[in-house]
Amino acid sequence: MDIVAVDGLVKRYGELLALDHFDLHIAEGEIFGLLGPNGSGKTTAINCMLQLLTYDRGSIRLFGEDMAPARYDLKRRIGIVPQQVAVLEELSVRENIDFFCSLYVSDRARRRALVDEAIDFVGLAEFAGFRPKKLSGGLLRRLNIACGIAHKPELIFFDEPTVAVDPQSRNAILAGIKGLRDEGATVVYTSHYMEEVEQICSRIMIMDGGRVLAQGTNEELKRMVSTGEKIVIEVPSVSDAVLRRLRALPHVLEAGHADQTLTVRCEASPHNLTDVLGVLGAARVQLGRVYAEPPTLNDVFLELTGRELRD
Template identity: 70%
Template sequence: MADETTATTQAAQAIVPAVHVSQLVKRYGDMVALDYFDLDVQQGEIFGLLGPNGSGKTTAINCILALLTYDSGTIRVFGEPMTPTNYALKRRIGIVPQNVAVFNELTVAENIDYFCSLYVPKKAERAPLVEEAIDFVGLREFRKYRPGKLSGGLLRRLNIACGIAHKPDLIFFDEPTVAVDPQSRNAILEGIQKLNKAGATVIYTSHYMEEVEQICDRILIMDHGRHLALGTAEELKNMIDTGERIAIETLDLSDEALAEVRRLGFVIEATYNGRELEVRCRRGEHNLMDLLAVLRAAGANIGHLASRPPTLNDVFLELTGTALRD
């Protein structure tokens, strides 16, 4: 009977979202930053939160963390109301901000120890956590360095260690790979996936679509403070009208031939720069064959050609009207 009760309790806990936001409204005077915004992040997932600058991402995160008040709506974290004084709940949360937030006067180890002490006051309990965090981000040989001597990639790793040393159940990563080298980027992404496999729920924001597609289980796209679309990367791609993009090298495409291309029913957009024709297509099985038939009929000489499926950036562009990096 006890085993059944334990199993039932564990199942109930698993159903409770790590983060539940319902009908959240936040205004700054006449400006509406969050417009009845909804968000549900399930325990154990890596959740991507995407939006152009000014979309409300940072406001939403700050409201979830009880760093901002809001006008109306509901926020729950692990089933509990999130308030500025719910310190037990806050101890279960880790934050890795976009801007590196460490003390230049302290060493790597001292920085991690300080931030860990905000959640774990007893040094005896904290010491092994600090050492584990140092090893986790690969800073063992730099533990006595001050931040000013670290490269950009190593600083990012230190930033992560400071946010995760206390072993939080929910971790917010805000642009953790900005301006780092590819090797450090891969190390950071692998580290996030390891944290997730160890049981942490992750909310991840990034301007790098390939990262989001690589590590996120589900992705929410927001703009103007509103929830626009939610799903896996493939589900989001299937929501939009855009299909493949076709690029064809040709040096002698006439204006008349370009006009013929644009008249094709599956063509959303066609541009030509004198060297390459790029065509954004609607979904279809014979787009490339039909396009080549028009070019051959026009007498255009064709060089290299490539076709690629829609990307998350295409999804973002179609849903928001702007590229994520804007």
């Protein structure tokens, strides 16, 4: 069963079309990556799914049932970890988690057990009595997660949960998200850190302008675009004539030389490296280290959404 089923969603803000017949289907037990540049419609889509925004057209079904503003039975099965840390400064770590859990669970004994489990899950046991202002950025992020997942939601929305945290905290957060999946939760994950999405997401959607541009597994997305491998060679110097010959090769998209490094970006082809080395060998270019990098999710994202700056 699809835990999330969104079909033909249209949302307008006056003349602005924020969602243009947007479709999204997420199966139970997935970590689904939702990617897009600023203003692409990600947050609008999520807020519509959560019934925090009205929409003009389309249908939203969660857990196989129609979602509506008054479907509190469905909302109790959902957890939200927002990008901005949302905790109460006057409460301790334990009190914060208990407060947010109490919005879903009224039984105190059960809630106490859930709070203890959430504290252990995010590794905050030794900080349970601390107030938020005494926590580092990484610990605050982990508290934010604990507040969103303490009630054991079946569907969890993570909105950039690793912004501005150190690598150790980031690894702990990503491991925790995979742990939630292993315990049966379905996760919708948004981030601008492409390596994180590659690491943990089973399927990925790239959207822009309120529309779906592409979706699939990490490997499927890489096969959808022309971007192939990037060949990097340590070369003290390369003449303009050699660069022109490289750019003229059948599958080469661009070639440039800077800081004693030649970089050649190619379309997918089994002969790219052989062709590039053939041109350099014919010109008797002195070569240093040579390596080829496969396309990354970042390459796919930029090819689909463009390279211009966004506000």
